[in-house]
Amino acid sequence: MQRLSEIQARFRDAIVHGETSGISDALIGGCHPEKRLAIHQRNYEVSLTGALLTKFPAIQWLLGTRFLTEVARRFIRECAPRVPCIAEYGSDFPDFIGQCASQLPYVRDFARLEWFVGKAAIAVDQPAVDLNAFSQIESLLDTFVTMQTSVEYLHTRWPIDELMTTYLTDEAPDQFEMTPTDVWIEIRGARGEFQWCRLEEEEFIFRQSLWQGSSIGDAAERALDTNARFDPGRALPSVLNAGLVTALRQTNEEQSDGNR
Amino acid sequence: MKVSPKTSGIGLRLAHLSEMVATRPRCSWLEIHPENFLANPHAKELLVELSSDYPMSLHTVGISVGTASGIDEVHLRNIREMAKTIDPLFISGHLAWSSYQNEYLNDLLPMPYNEETLEIVVGHVHRVQEMLSRPYLLENPASYVAFRSSTISETEFLAEIAARTGCQLLCDVSNIVVSAHNLGYDARGYVDDLPPDKIGEIHLGGYTAEEDEATPGAEVLIDTHAAPIARPAWDLYAYALRRFGPKPTLIEWDNDMPRLSTLLGEVVRSDEIQAEICHAAAL
Numbered sequence: 117m118q119r120l121s122e123i124q125a126r127f128r129d130a131i132v133h134g135e136t137s138g139i140s141d142a143l144i145g146g147c148h149p150e151k152r153l154a155i156h157q158r159n160y161e162v163s164l165t166g167a168l169l170t171k172f173p174a175i176q177w178l179l180g181t182r183f184l185t186e187v188a189r190r191f192i193r194e195c196a197p198r199v200p201c202i203a204e205y206g207s208d209f210p211d212f213i214g215q216c217a218s219q220l221p222y223v224r225d226f227a228r229l230e231w232f233v234g235k236a237a238i239a240v241d242q243p244a245v246d247l248n249a250f251s252q253i254e255s256l257l258d259t260f261v262t263m264q265t266s267v268e269y270l271h272t273r274w275p276i277d278e279l280m281t282t283y284l285t286d287e288a289p290d291q292f293e294m295t296p297t298d299v300w301i302e303i304r305g306a307r308g309e310f311q312w313c314r315l316e317e318e319e320f321i322f323r324q325s326l327w328q329g330s331s332i333g334d335a336a337e338r339a340l341d342t343n344a345r346f347d348p349g350r351a352l353p354s355v356l357n358a359g360l361v362t363a364l365r366q367t368n369e370e371q372s373d374g375n376r
Numbered sequence: 377m378k379v380s381p382k383t384s385g386i387g388l389r390l391a392h393l394s395e396m397v398a399t400r401p402r403c404s405w406l407e408i409h410p411e412n413f414l415a416n417p418h419a420k421e422l423l424v425e426l427s428s429d430y431p432m433s434l435h436t437v438g439i440s441v442g443t444a445s446g447i448d449e450v451h452l453r454n455i456r457e458m459a460k461t462i463d464p465l466f467i468s469g470h471l472a473w474s475s476y477q478n479e480y481l482n483d484l485l486p487m488p489y490n491e492e493t494l495e496i497v498v499g500h501v502h503r504v505q506e507m508l509s510r511p512y513l514l515e516n517p518a519s520y521v522a523f524r525s526s527t528i529s530e531t532e533f534l535a536e537i538a539a540r541t542g543c544q545l546l547c548d549v550s551n552i553v554v555s556a557h558n559l560g561y562d563a564r565g566y567v568d569d570l571p572p573d574k575i576g577e578i579h580l581g582g583y584t585a586e587e588d589e590a591t592p593g594a595e596v597l598i599d600t601h602a603a604p605i606a607r608p609a610w611d612l613y614a615y616a617l618r619r620f621g622p623k624p625t626l627i628e629w630d631n632d633m634p635r636l637s638t639l640l641g642e643v644v645r646s647d648e649i650q651a652e653i654c655h656a657a658a659l
Contacts, residue, residue: 146590
């Protein structure tokens, strides 16, 4: 008699890859019970491809529903969810789309932007700290910041933010030229709202470094390495005035990928 | 905060969340899938706001008590944290498996009912209850296939888990109709075989008939939660209430979502049936 672990391995292969030969003899239900595995295969495929298409409407607009559905079907066979909350499923989908539509080199980053926008829209922002919070700080350069959980930073070599604006405003021109150009984008949002803006490279480096867990001093140093004219005395208040910082810390214990 | 055992609630899905928050319609209680809210902070915030006005229940779809490779402790902890915030009436899940090693298959999958599976499920239910510090409610599945290697009936299997762990049972009446049709057994006999004192909640949901590829010319019933509750399910619900007595009842609708008012209309019908049966029992 097959052990449960073996049965589940074969059942999984039937659902994800359609390989029913390992499990069909173990089943009962109707005259040809193995054909009922199609119900579970369909549940898996329809629910997950549906979830992916729902999260990437701009990519669907760009590439077409038929193409993206086929890409999603391939993705769910190769990358089954690793999380129980399907809202989190799809973070790797932009890379996969990029591989499948390699003739459009900006597609991967466009999909990443859409993923970040989707995340930002369901986030909840926290009360931000202001400049007064620094009055109790002994060593500014050694201070770390906690940033809003919705914030993401994306450097791309294509004007994908303009393309996204075109999609969202539903004002597609007859022709949209994608000319390579470096773009540094900050994405944020909360409670159904989202926004993004372009930053100068050095400001992007500064904010992204803070977000990644660098101290203010280290983040400023990286920004200065990028552009010697970077002004930390202006950049830090700018971050605070934008409401991006929710706490100051004297240690980097909370340091992680983007404070998460 | 306790639910009257004679009242019905609805499964609250994201599609109706904003309307619920804005209109606060009359409804005895709500049940949610925590997996829909855990990774959605804005929805969770609205849910917490609603929980001050509506008793709530957490009906998990990601705690895979039937998985041979073990349950996800991180997810279990997340459910526990959510329960601390929501203070739910019940926490329930399914007699099924949905994860394989570190993959989530996003479906409720069948398993053979035998001693090995029983040991695994009992161990996992113990662990869930230990982590949540409360009895878990285990729901009978909607089945399309069963296993030749089963040596225990599903009702015996459920009763044994309840006896060994102290968990309660969530009797999904529509699942019984679906499974009984698909696997060829008597739905009322299934209800008769469940231990009445262990039934903590009843579910009702819509199902869909389609051509059965496994048996040409026959139909298979699919637990789609995408349609009104069908007559056979209402009839079996009345039968179950006569056997179990009044129970908190939950109306589920997950796909092809109707207007909220339609869902609340099903609640009215459920409450009417429950009231009729209570009245008849009192005579």
